[in-house]
Amino acid sequence: MSHISEERKEILLRRYGNINATAGPGKMPMPGPGGRRPGGPHGRIGGSKPKNASATVNRLLAYIGRDKIKILFVLACVLGSTLTNLAGSYILRPIINNLVSSGKTAQEKVSNLLIGILTMAGIYLVGAVCSYLQQRIMIGVSQNALIKIREDLFSKIQRLPLKYHDTHTHGDLMSRFTNDLDSVGEMLNNTLPQIFSGIINLLGTLVLMFVTNWILAVIVIVITPLLAYVGGLIGKQSRKYFSGQQQALGAVNGYIEETITGQKVIKVFCHEETTIEEFEFLSDNLREKQMKAQFFGGIMGPVMGNLSQVSFAIAATVGGVLCLTENFDIGGLTIFTNYARHFSRPINELSMQMNVIYAALAGAERVFEVMDETPETNDSPGAIEICARSNRVKGARLIKGEVVLKNVTFGYVPGKVVLKNINVTAKPGQKIAFVGSTGAGKTTITNLINRFYEIDEGEILIDGINIKNIKKDSLRSNIAMVLQDTHLFSGTVRENIRYGRLDATDEEVIEAAKIACAHSFIERLPQGYDTVLEGDGANLSQGERQLLNIARAAISKAPILILDEATSSVDTRTEKYIERGMDQLMKNRTTFVIAHRLSTVRNADLIIVLEHGEIIEQGTHEELLALGGRYYQLYTGQAELD
Structure with missing residues (x-):
C-alpha cells in the first residue's frame, strides 16, 4: 500500500510532469532525492498539452519540404503504387466475365485467363517496385528531417538562457530528444505516405465505383459520413490521452534521471522505499495514461472496420439484386465489392495510425515548445569585443579587469528582490571575497557578472564598459569560473583541462595542472x-574532479576569475597546496571568491558580507574583525553560515 500523500503526488506530477507552476527563490519546490531541485532554483516547472495540431503539422511539413525533389518522387511512387493496385483490381472484371461467359470455348477461356493473370502480374510488379522505392526514399527524407529537427533543438538549447535550464528537469528535456522525436520519426516514415496513398486510393476508388455502377456507389457514399463521424469522436479522445501519455512519459524519465544521479544520497538517508513508492506512483500514472491512449487508438481500427463491413454487406446485397434484375454483370459486382472494401480501407488505415499520429503530434509540439522558447537576449547593436593583454584578439578592446557594480538590484521572479542596491568596486588584480549565509546572494552576483541573468536596476561595468555593450561570448571568454558543482566531459584528462582554452599546448596543460596541484x-x-574519464569523472574522487576544474580555469588567460566554493570538495591538506597555486593563478587577475571556509579569504583585498541580498559589512580581514560585527561572529564561530 502506498504511503504517498495526495499533496506529495501532486508535487511529483507538477515537478516532473511539467504542469504549469511557478517557483521562486522564496518558494522553491522540495528537493529531489539527489539533493538537486529538479525544477531548478528559481523558476517555473511547466509544460502543456498540444494546442494547435494544424500549426504543428505545418512545421513538420516545412522540415520534410527541404527535400522537395525526393518528396515529389515519393508522391509519384505512391501514385503509381495506388493506381496499379486499382487497375489490377479492375482487370478482374473481364477475367470473371470471360469465365462465366457461355459464348466462348474452354480453350478461349483458359487463354484469356492466362493473359489476364500475366497482365495483373505485370501491373502488380510495377506497383511493388513503386512501393519499394517510395519506402526507401521516404525513410531518407524523414531521417533528414529528424536530423534537422534534432540539430535545431540542440542548437536552441545551447542558446537558451541559464534560467531555462534552472527551471526544467534534465530527464524531461532528454525525453524530448528521444521519445518525442522517435514518435515523430515513426509518423514521417510511415503515416504521411499512407495519408497520401489513402487520398489517391479514395478518389480513384470513387471514380471506378461510379464507372462500375452509380447506384451502388451512392449507397457506399451515403454510409461514409457515419464512418467519418465515429472516427472523429474516437480520434478526439485519442488525441487527448496521447498528449497525457507523452507528458507522463517525460515525468518518469525525469524521475529516473534524478534518482540515478542521486543514488548515493538515497542510500545514505535510507530513502530507497520512498523512492520506489514515488516511482511506482509515476509509473502507474504513465500506465493509466497509456492504457487510455492505447485503448482509444486501438479501438479505432476495429470499430471502423466493422462499420465498413456493414457498407460492404449492403453493397453486396443490393449488387446481387441488380445482377438478377438489371443485367449487372458478375465481374462488375465482384470488383465493386472489392472497391467497396478499398473505399473504406484508407479510412481504416488512417484510423489504425491515429495512435501514431497523435503521439507524434504531441511529441512534436513538445519539441517545438523548446524551439519557441525565448533565447538569450541578443548582443546590443554596436556591442564590442574585449580581451586581456595575455590573450590579444585583433580588433578587441584591451581591458585590465576592473569590475564595478553600481546600484545593482535583481530578482529571479518579478516583484521578489534578491539583491538590493549592491555597490562593489574590484580594481585590476584585486581579490574580492563574498561571505554570508546561504541564500544571501553571493552566487547570484557572479551570475550577473557573466550575464547569465539580466539585472533589473543599476549597471555592471568592466573597465568602464557596461557589460550590456560587450558581446556575450567575448565577455564570458574573459571570465574563468570554478564552480562548487564539478562537471567533466567524456574524454581524456588532457582534453578536459584544455576545455578552458582549446588552443593551449600540452606544456600549458601540464603547467595548469601543476598550479592546481593536480599533476601528481x-x-x-x-x-x-x-x-579517459568515465561518466562525469566517475573514476576519480570528488576532490580530484575539483582539481581538474581548477586546472581548467588555470589554463584560461581570462583576466577575471570567479571561484565559487572552489575548494569545498578537497581536504584541508590539499587545500593548502591549492591556495599556493591559487596565489600564483590570481596574479594580475581580478578574482571573486565565494567561500564558507573563512580561513580561505583572510588574504582577500576586500571582504564583502552579504545578508538578505544587502551588503552589511565590507573591509579587510583585520578591519572586519576589529569591527566586531557579523563577520567577527562568523569567523569566531559565534554565528553559523546557515
Whole structure:
C-alpha cells in the first residue's frame, strides 16, 4: 500500500510532469532525492498539452519540404503504387466475365485467363517496385528531417538562457530528444505516405465505383459520413490521452534521471522505499495514461472496420439484386465489392495510425515548445569585443579587469528582490571575497557578472564598459569560473583541462595542472594525461574532479576569475597546496571568491558580507574583525553560515 500523500503526488506530477507552476527563490519546490531541485532554483516547472495540431503539422511539413525533389518522387511512387493496385483490381472484371461467359470455348477461356493473370502480374510488379522505392526514399527524407529537427533543438538549447535550464528537469528535456522525436520519426516514415496513398486510393476508388455502377456507389457514399463521424469522436479522445501519455512519459524519465544521479544520497538517508513508492506512483500514472491512449487508438481500427463491413454487406446485397434484375454483370459486382472494401480501407488505415499520429503530434509540439522558447537576449547593436593583454584578439578592446557594480538590484521572479542596491568596486588584480549565509546572494552576483541573468536596476561595468555593450561570448571568454558543482566531459584528462582554452599546448596543460596541484595524481593514473574519464569523472574522487576544474580555469588567460566554493570538495591538506597555486593563478587577475571556509579569504583585498541580498559589512580581514560585527561572529564561530 502506498504511503504517498495526495499533496506529495501532486508535487511529483507538477515537478516532473511539467504542469504549469511557478517557483521562486522564496518558494522553491522540495528537493529531489539527489539533493538537486529538479525544477531548478528559481523558476517555473511547466509544460502543456498540444494546442494547435494544424500549426504543428505545418512545421513538420516545412522540415520534410527541404527535400522537395525526393518528396515529389515519393508522391509519384505512391501514385503509381495506388493506381496499379486499382487497375489490377479492375482487370478482374473481364477475367470473371470471360469465365462465366457461355459464348466462348474452354480453350478461349483458359487463354484469356492466362493473359489476364500475366497482365495483373505485370501491373502488380510495377506497383511493388513503386512501393519499394517510395519506402526507401521516404525513410531518407524523414531521417533528414529528424536530423534537422534534432540539430535545431540542440542548437536552441545551447542558446537558451541559464534560467531555462534552472527551471526544467534534465530527464524531461532528454525525453524530448528521444521519445518525442522517435514518435515523430515513426509518423514521417510511415503515416504521411499512407495519408497520401489513402487520398489517391479514395478518389480513384470513387471514380471506378461510379464507372462500375452509380447506384451502388451512392449507397457506399451515403454510409461514409457515419464512418467519418465515429472516427472523429474516437480520434478526439485519442488525441487527448496521447498528449497525457507523452507528458507522463517525460515525468518518469525525469524521475529516473534524478534518482540515478542521486543514488548515493538515497542510500545514505535510507530513502530507497520512498523512492520506489514515488516511482511506482509515476509509473502507474504513465500506465493509466497509456492504457487510455492505447485503448482509444486501438479501438479505432476495429470499430471502423466493422462499420465498413456493414457498407460492404449492403453493397453486396443490393449488387446481387441488380445482377438478377438489371443485367449487372458478375465481374462488375465482384470488383465493386472489392472497391467497396478499398473505399473504406484508407479510412481504416488512417484510423489504425491515429495512435501514431497523435503521439507524434504531441511529441512534436513538445519539441517545438523548446524551439519557441525565448533565447538569450541578443548582443546590443554596436556591442564590442574585449580581451586581456595575455590573450590579444585583433580588433578587441584591451581591458585590465576592473569590475564595478553600481546600484545593482535583481530578482529571479518579478516583484521578489534578491539583491538590493549592491555597490562593489574590484580594481585590476584585486581579490574580492563574498561571505554570508546561504541564500544571501553571493552566487547570484557572479551570475550577473557573466550575464547569465539580466539585472533589473543599476549597471555592471568592466573597465568602464557596461557589460550590456560587450558581446556575450567575448565577455564570458574573459571570465574563468570554478564552480562548487564539478562537471567533466567524456574524454581524456588532457582534453578536459584544455576545455578552458582549446588552443593551449600540452606544456600549458601540464603547467595548469601543476598550479592546481593536480599533476601528481594525474601522473599516477593508468594513462596519465591520456586517461579517459568515465561518466562525469566517475573514476576519480570528488576532490580530484575539483582539481581538474581548477586546472581548467588555470589554463584560461581570462583576466577575471570567479571561484565559487572552489575548494569545498578537497581536504584541508590539499587545500593548502591549492591556495599556493591559487596565489600564483590570481596574479594580475581580478578574482571573486565565494567561500564558507573563512580561513580561505583572510588574504582577500576586500571582504564583502552579504545578508538578505544587502551588503552589511565590507573591509579587510583585520578591519572586519576589529569591527566586531557579523563577520567577527562568523569567523569566531559565534554565528553559523546557515
